[in-house]
Amino acid sequence: MDFISTFQSGGFSMYILLICFIMVLVIAGERYKYYKSVKVNNEDFIEQLKIILKQKNWKYAMELCKSDESLISAVAETGIESLINKKANISAAIEARSAVVIANLKRNLNFLDTMVMIAPIIGLLGTVLNIMASLNEKVEQTSGIGVIIAGALSSTAFGLFIAASSIVILSYFNYRLEKMTNEIGEISNMLNSQTLKNDEK
Template sequence: MFELLKAGGIVMVPIVLCSILALAIILERLWTLRPSRVAPPDVMAELWRWIKARELNGRKLKALQASSPTGRVLASGLMNAKHGREVMKESIEQEAAQVIHDLERFLNPLGTIATIAPLLGLLGTVIGMIKVFSRMQGAGAANIATLSGGISEALVTTAAGLTVAIPALIAHRYLIRRIEALVVGMEQEAIRLVEVVHGDREIDVEGA
C-alpha cells in the first residue's frame, strides 16, 4: 500500500486527505440521519397523547423541542398556535428550513470531494506522464520497459481518485434521498398537527 502511495507522488496526499474526510462525513451523517433520531416514534406518539389529553404545557414543549429535529419543528408550531393558523404554519416553515439546513450539513463538502477526487487523480497522471517522457527524452532512446513501468505508476493516481470519488458520490446521493424521505415525514407530522390543533381533524388513541 505504501509503495502505491509513493508511486503516485505528491498528488496522492490530497487524495488520501479527501478519502479520510469523505469517510468521516459519511459515518457522521449516517449516524446523525437515523430516522429514530430525527423523528423518534415514541416521542411523536407521546406528543399526540399529550394533545388528546390536553396535558401540553411549557415544560413538555421544551422537552419536545429538545427531543429531536422533528420535535423542534412541531414545538415551534405549538408555541405559536394561539396566534392563528397562518402564524403557526409560518413558524413551522421557518424552523423546518433551519432543521433541513442542519440535516444537510457537510453534504456540500462530500459532493465536492466526489467531484475533485478524479480530477486530482487525472492531474497526478498527467504529471507522472510528463516525468516519464522527460526521462525518456533525457535517455535519448525509447525503452519500452521504462515507458510501461512509468505509465503504470502514473495511472496510480487516477485509480486512487476514482476509488475515492465513486463511494463518495454514491454516499452523497444516498444521503440526499434519506434527507428527502425524512423531510416528507416531517411535513406530514406538521400538517397533521396544524389540522388537529385548529379542529380540522380528530386524533385517535394512536395519534394517527
C-alpha cells in the first residue's frame, strides 16, 4: 500500500517512467535471449581455423564454419568463400558481412543509452511540476509541505533508478559486444593475411 501511495504521489511522470522501465526490461530480455543464442566463447573455433588456414585447406575450413553456426563463423565463411572463388575485393566482402553481424548485435542498445539520459530528466521534470502544483495549494502545516515534497521527489528517484538499471544492462551487453567485435576483427585479419599471401604468389 505504501509503495502504491508513493508511486501515485509522484504524479503523471511516474506513469511515463513506468512505461520507460517496462520498455527497458523488454529490450533487456530480448537482447539477453539473442546474445544467449549466439556463441560468445569462440577461442576454440578461432584456433582451429588458424591451423586450417595455414594448411590452406579451404574445403575443411568451409566445413568447420558451417558446422559451428555462430556469428563469427558466418564472417569467416564469407571470407573463405571469397578466397575460394578468388574474388578481387575480399576485404570488402568481409567488412560487409561484419557490418551486418555487428548491426544485429547493437540492435536496440541505443534505446538503453537514451534511457540513461532521459529518465532522470523526466523524473526531475515531474518533481518540479509537482512542487509547483503544491505551492498553488494552501498547506496549513509545515509537515504537510514535507509530505508533498517527499512525494514529488519520488519521480526523481524513479528516474535515477531507471537510468542506473539501464547503465548496468548496457554495460553487460557492451562487454559482450566488444568481445565479439574483437573476435570478428581477429577473423578478418587472418583472412586478409591469406589474401596478401595469395597476391604475393
